Amino acid sequence: MDLPANDYPAGLLGIQEPPCLSLYQPTHRHHPDNQQDPIRFRNLVKTLEESLWRAYPEEQVQPLIESFLALAGDRGFWNHTLDGLAVLAAPGLFRVYRLQRPVPELAVVADSFHTKPLLRILQSADRYQVLGLNRREVKLFEGNRDALDEIELAPEVPRTITEALGEELTEPHLTISTYGSGPTGPAMHHGQGAKKDEVDLDAERFFRAVDRAVLEHHSRPSGLPLLLAALPEHHHLFRQVSHNPFLLAEGIDIHPDAVSADALRERAWRTVEPYYLARLTELVETFGAAKAKGLGADDPAQVAGAAVAGRVATLLIDADCEVPGRIDPATGRVEFGNLAHPEVDDLLDDLAEWVLKTGGQVVVVPAERMPTETGVAAIYRY
Structure with missing residues (x-):
């Protein structure tokens, strides 16, 4: 798939x-x-x-x-x-x-x-990913407020500790301390390291490999926030080695296999929702400040010209709004009208495609959280 x-x-x-x-x-x-x-x-x-x-x-x-x-x-x-x-x-x-x-x-x-x-x-703002992790294997889920499903990992992401490290585990290093020798009795021996330290070191190596691969092949391409679902001790170790800037500070302190799919989605959304709302609030405030300085606009025709010129850094579009029309790719001018197939020629979606082509960011926002009534809010680069 x-x-x-x-x-x-x-x-x-x-x-x-x-x-x-x-x-x-x-x-x-x-x-x-x-x-x-x-x-x-x-x-x-x-x-x-x-x-x-x-x-x-x-x-x-x-x-x-x-x-x-x-x-x-x-x-x-x-x-x-x-x-x-x-x-x-x-x-x-x-x-x-x-x-x-x-x-x-x-x-x-x-x-x-x-x-x-x-x-x-x-481009919907409520999307996120969940990384299910233990010492032996990894799973990745993707979802929104209404659904959460396991997705296929990229081929470069190790699914198990064996895929990441091979068949050979870390060689144990056993340090022996001797005490109690002498006339009071036979010498006693105490070992440190051995199997537990070996397992911890292998888990750390596995987590590092997973972190690098998930960042490169899932987090960076999607740009989605990442939620860790694992036992508390695995949270601690993974966060120690992780360099993924998309990893959220909050997580789920249970492995996905221990709960139902619906329960996992509910817990994930409860954790992600505050970040989602904070992101929307920041985008709306940034748009307001930019518009006040002449670096933002909500008129679709004006935004179209800026998008074709590559001036739009961030575009917010209303999830429920459609504006029949088309953009002249040479001039950026907009032709409005009652088109025969408005789903094929929706001006707001055409604007979004132009912004993505020129390296901008597009965020689809619920209607109740849009800062404008035109269906569009653009923040300019210059």
């Missing part, structure tokens, strides 16, 4: 050889609701196929559709879906993403990918 945080925005916003196929649908986690999901998927694939036949020769159509049909027949996949599905395909590329939030049904063939539903999910 592909990780959207690793592909987006760098890969999916780049230039891709057409045709680009984008398929989105809501899915269900449990039986019997999930029985209809593969049927709906096949119907959407048929829509893609009909669009391709109208514009492309058979030798281009068949290889693209075959990957979709193989996924449609994968029972194991459809028995483990989440709340939404995104599939993006092009010549030489096929990406499948299970999503923790529902998305509207959509099947589009175009010269570029339709990435806006992914953007809405990936």
Whole structure:
């Protein structure tokens, strides 16, 4: 399963050889609701196929559709879906993403990918990760206020202490002290080090390897806060060796295997929510100060010009707002109107893509916490 945080925005916003196929649908986690999901998927694939036949020769159509049909027949996949599905395909590329939030049904063939539903999910401010850790193995979860699911670790992240250190444990170093010798009786021997120190040293080496790999392959690419879920003694050791700036000071003092999935999500969100609220408050205050100095704006047309020019450092967009329109990539001017397919041409999402392309930060904010009523709030670099 592909990780959207690793592909987006760098890969999916780049230039891709057409045709680009984008398929989105809501899915269900449990039986019997999930029985209809593969049927709906096949119907959407048929829509893609009909669009391709109208514009492309058979030798281009068949290889693209075959990957979709193989996924449609994968029972194991459809028995483990989440709340939404995104599939993006092009010549030489096929990406499948299970999503923790529902998305509207959509099947589009175009010269570029339709990435806006992914953007809405990936840039939401309430996302976080949970690192489940003990002396033997590691697990990683990703979630939001409503859902928390285990995700596949990047290949470079060791899953177990054996993967990290190999079959050989640290050689024991035993120091022997002798006392009690003499006329009072036989000499007594006391050993220090040995197995306990060996185990502690191996755990420390394992935790260091995990920390480095998680930082490089998960925390930095996603930018998400990281919550540690482990026994208290493992918290102490891991925090001693960790250099991950995304690791939160607060954690969960129990291993994920010891609680239900719902209980883990509840505990995680209780811990993450204060950081989430503090981050939103800071962003809103920063926007207010920037706007007062002429370094911020909430007019979508004005923000569009700044985004195309690369001036937007941070963009807040309303999670529930859509503004039909399109941006002229040459001038940055906005054309508003009642478009035939507003989901494909939502000005706020186009703004977000421009900001990401130019190295800015995008945060999708709940409507009740937006500092403006226009759906957008931009903080400029200059």
